Amino acid sequence: MSDKTEIRERVSKDYARAVTAQTGGGGACCGGAPAQKGVVAKLAGYSDAELTALPPEAVVNSFGCGNPLAFSSVKEGQTVLDLGSGAGIDLLLAARKVGPAGRVIGVDMTDEMIAKANENIAASKLQNVVVRKGIIEELPVDTASVDWVISNCVINLSPEKPRVFGEIARVLKSGGTMIVSDIVAENLPPEVLKSPILHSSCVAGAISEKDYIAGLEAAGLVDVEVLDRLAYDSNQLESFIGSELADLKEAPGCCGSSARGGDWAKKWASNLTGKIWSMKVKARKP
Numbered sequence: 672m673s674d675k676t677e678i679r680e681r682v683s684k685d686y687a688r689a690v691t692a693q694t695g696g697g698g699a700c701c702g703g704a705p706a707q708k709g710v711v712a713k714l715a716g717y718s719d720a721e722l723t724a725l726p727p728e729a730v731v732n733s734f735g736c737g738n739p740l741a742f743s744s745v746k747e748g749q750t751v752l753d754l755g756s757g758a759g760i761d762l763l764l765a766a767r768k769v770g771p772a773g774r775v776i777g778v779d780m781t782d783e784m785i786a787k788a789n790e791n792i793a794a795s796k797l798q799n800v801v802v803r804k805g806i807i808e809e810l811p812v813d814t815a816s817v818d819w820v821i822s823n824c825v826i827n828l829s830p831e832k833p834r835v836f837g838e839i840a841r842v843l844k845s846g847g848t849m850i851v852s853d854i855v856a857e858n859l860p861p862e863v864l865k866s867p868i869l870h871s872s873c874v875a876g877a878i879s880e881k882d883y884i885a886g887l888e889a890a891g892l893v894d895v896e897v898l899d900r901l902a903y904d905s906n907q908l909e910s911f912i913g914s915e916l917a918d919l920k921e922a923p924g925c926c927g928s929s930a931r932g933g934d935w936a937k938k939w940a941s942n943l944t945g946k947i948w949s950m951k952v953k954a955r956k957p
């Protein structure tokens with residue numbers, strides 16, 4: 672098994688645990704702050720109107736770091752592909768935008784996330800959304816078949832980002848657009864880069880804006896532009912890191928380490944403030 676496969680398996684296991692954790696149900700690590708599942712949607716920039724129109728299980732199981740569709744001009748009848756669609760928050764929002772004549776496809780590698788997304792799609796009575804099991808490094812999607820690629824806090828988790836950027840360029844139609852919300856980082860301390868927990872929490876795998884843009888351009892995408900940035904203060908960062916992985920009781924290295932202490936999210940948040948932020952980046956296939 673390659674390191675890359677191991678990283679994906681670890682990430683998938685952590686998100687399976689996060690989505691099956693009881694909502695607000697004492698999933699706190701080592702008796703620290705209570706699990707904060709659901710806070711992410713509020714930080715991410717969804718409007719109250721968007722959130723109240725969604726099944727509650729889609730909102731509490733949102734693990735994104737932005738609202739990529741808010742920066743798009745998706746139209747009725749178009750096809751939208753969501754990379755790492757999770758429990759489906761952006762799939763449901765996209766499905767309403769494209770309407771019955773359009774199509775929305777989610778791709779995710781985690782069975783538990785796909786099951787939750789399918790429950791949320793059924794609860795929303797939408798007929799124009801499907802979720803396919805697969806990895807974003809090798810998308811189960813035809814070449815030049817989608818108008819939009821969106822993704823919300825997923826590409827940072829990939830151990831093979833150039834492959835993901837190449838797949839985005841492959842599946843977009845000519846003239847199609849990518850809008851991605853993702854975590855980017857500068858000067859992460861070496862101990863952060865080694866931490867599997869912080870990788871799954873969307874921190875340790877993050878690359879710089881410069882490398883992200885260079886990766887998209889190397890894949891052949893053009894007009895690459897950062898549309899927006901969300902810098903987290905220490906409290907927001909603590910909520911974000913803690914809520915990405917709500918049930919960490921059994922996570923290796925979580926407990927009993929004097930370097931981390933019980934309240935690990937708080938500790939890491941103060942250490943990382945100013946070093947990581949969320950960006951919305953747009954690119955076009957010529």
Ligand SMILES: C[S@@+](CC[C@H](N)C(=O)[O-])C[C@H]1O[C@@H](n2cnc3c(N)ncnc32)[C@H](O)[C@@H]1O
Nearest residue numbers: 733734735755756757779780781784806807823
């Ligand atoms: C941080 S969550 C974001 C979920 C969703 N986009 C949202 O905004 O709620 C990351 C999701 O991406 C999936 N994922 C991570 N790496 C992946 C990969 N290489 N291929 C496919 N899915 C992946 C995980 O299973 C998980 O559902």
